[in-house]
Amino acid sequence: MHLILVINPGSTSTKVAIFEDEDGVALKTYRHSSDELKEYVRVIDQIDFRLNLVRSFLEEHSFCLAGFSAVVGVGGLIKPVSGGTYLVNEKMLDDLKVGLQGEHPSNLGGILGHIFASEVGIPAYIVDPVVVDELDELARISGFPEIQRRSIFHALNQKATGRRAAHLLGKEYKEVNLVIAHLGGGISVGAHCQGKVIDVNNALDGDGPFTPERSGGLPVGDLVRLCFSGQYDKSDVLKKITGQGGLVAYLQTNNAQEVESRINKGDSTAQLIYDGMIYQVAKEIGCMATVLKGKVDAVILTGGLSRSKYVVDNIKDRVSYISNVIVYSGEDEMKALAEGVLRVLRGEEETKKYV
DSSP: OOEEEEEEEOSSEEEEEEEETTEEEEEEEEEOOHHHHTTOSSGGGGHHHHHHHHHHHHHHTTOOGGGOSEEEEEOOSOSOBOSSEEEOOHHHHHHHHHTTTOOOTTHHHHHHHHHHHHHHTOOEEEESOTTBOOOOHHHHEEEETTEEOOOOSOHHHHHHHHHHHHHHTTSOGGGOEEEEEEESSSEEEEEEETTEEEEEOOTTTTOSSOOSSBOOSOOHHHHHHHHTSSSOOHHHHHHHHBTSSHHHHHHSOOOHHHHHHHHHTTOHHHHHHHHHHHHHHHHHHHHHHHHTTTOOSEEEEEEGGGGOHHHHHHHHHHHTTTSOEEEEEBOOHHHHHHHHHHHHHTTSSOOEEOO
């Protein structure tokens, strides 16, 4: 039996869990207001604040780290890597601390994990970070030599649901072709070809479908003209793309339940915009099916929006001709992190080294 400490720092929360093999025996989510975090100029400045929360959790549940097999943190914005479970090393710590590809609370996952693991001499890992990059070379071409398409997406949840779906199909993840759509505040749709995500929209920078709070891919010429209109500076435009785009821009909310309530009350504008988002998701799924040359073992819908019958039914109506549609509602990042470590501890996968 393996005891694993799981740490998942996010923008508005810190999630901590203890797993006995695949079973979560303790879980707590600490919520953080914007006022609580505004005193920290940089994400790295939050280390002690988050560290104390994890210590409080361990004390609350009377667990001694000496009895643990490993610690795992959510992966951050390190350099592009292939999927897998990585041992936290000095090179990774350096890249997380400087925010190699940007600042985000997920950068703290590996750092916090290393601190706790070092105290008792056990390994610290990250699993399938958002920068997993397994793109086919064709998928990198943007049409503009100065810009290369990048792979930044919900790799942890997509990979976890991919393995789960493969098991349901009686196969290994590396034996199947899947189109997986993670539907949340950000939306990513990936083409999984025999264990590798060979194409996926950049879910961080607004590529792909528009989402509850992101603009999605925009008409390029119109975007350029908007940027040089004199109405907005660089910061304004980036905020409109990520954070103030999508449903927020059209309907002034990122809450899908609120939008569906408005639809049920006869709000035709809300229905048009919501259906437009669903339409774009279905279109992106169709695009990824062509990447796999139509050889798709299943289409997977996951993430928070997949809890909505309205969303799922309307996507199915457009894509069920491609393959069987499997729904894994929500996401279970904590379990996915623990499972990644277990595969290494049990010798089912090799530990990967970050270089």
